[in-house]
Amino acid sequence: MAKVKCVSCGSDRAEILISGKLLCPKCSRQEILHRVRRNLGRSGINLRGSRVILTYPEFYRNEANLLKSFIEKVCSNCNFTIKEIEISGDGQVNKVMRDLVLTSIRESENQVILPFTADFFAAYLIYSSGSPEGSYLSLYGLRSKVSDKVFISPLYDTPLTELRGFSELTGELKTGDELFNGIIEWLHSEFKDNEVFHTFPPSIPVIVSRFATCKRCGALTKSEYCRACSVELALEK
Numbered sequence: 001m002a003k004v005k006c007v008s009c010g011s012d013r014a015e016i017l018i019s020g021k022l023l024c025p026k027c028s029r030q031e032i033l034h035r036v037r038r039n040l041g042r043s044g045i046n047l048r049g050s051r052v053i054l055t056y057p058e059f060y061r062n063e064a065n066l067l068k069s070f071i072e073k074v075c076s077n078c079n080f081t082i083k084e085i086e087i088s089g090d091g092q093v094n095k096v097m098r099d100l101v102l103t104s105i106r107e108s109e110n111q112v113i114l115p116f117t118a119d120f121f122a123a124y125l126i127y128s129s130g131s132p133e134g135s136y137l138s139l140y141g142l143r144s145k146v147s148d149k150v151f152i153s154p155l156y157d158t159p160l161t162e163l164r165g166f167s168e169l170t171g172e173l174k175t176g177d178e179l180f181n182g183i184i185e186w187l188h189s190e191f192k193d194n195e196v197f198h199t200f201p202p203s204i205p206v207i208v209s210r211f212a213t214c215k216r217c218g219a220l221t222k223s224e225y226c227r228a229c230s231v232e233l234a235l236e237k
């Protein structure tokens, strides 16, 4: 294969395309760290002296660990604690997302960090397009709110394919949901230039805006509470 120069440092090991720039692994890692730093700033999250939780399904464990190391780097003297909560990744994606939200809102911390990447949200949009109701597309974006908790996704605009410079990641995502896995595999094989992951997910807020969000779990709904929460709340009475 012909050697291609990194547009940032000029070395001839360029192999990773990030925001239209072909970079070597080392420069790609710097670019991603820079993006995460900027996103954390824009999110309004207050790390200094605070306690935050990082909640993730087991299939996002490596990415969550990486994200944790980014945050520690970005705010190295901030004296904050990150509590990690890993939940099961078994079953359908909507069930996993529901577990994740309900687990997070039971904790005392008010700021929740999520590891989800742009390609996850792109696949989730396709996955949910037949029936968005009951999905958690409402979590798309840098910052969202469920109940009284703030959810921050610093990787929401970065697909896994832009994280290939980090050797600790496999670049694959194997959820417990075969349909979802098929969609994400198709997106990865069909759109190798990553552009789709920057242009496609912004249509999610347009779809989300057609719905209300469940007051308890944040799922898209047509009423005050989603169907699953309505059932659970009725049982609690």
Ligand SMILES: [Zn+2]
Residues within 6 Å of the ligand: 006, 007, 008, 009, 010, 011, 023, 024, 025, 026, 027, 028
């Ligand atoms: Zn470089």
Ligand SMILES: [Zn+2]
Residues within 6 Å of the ligand: 214, 215, 216, 217, 218, 219, 225, 226, 227, 228, 229, 230
């Ligand atoms: Zn709900």
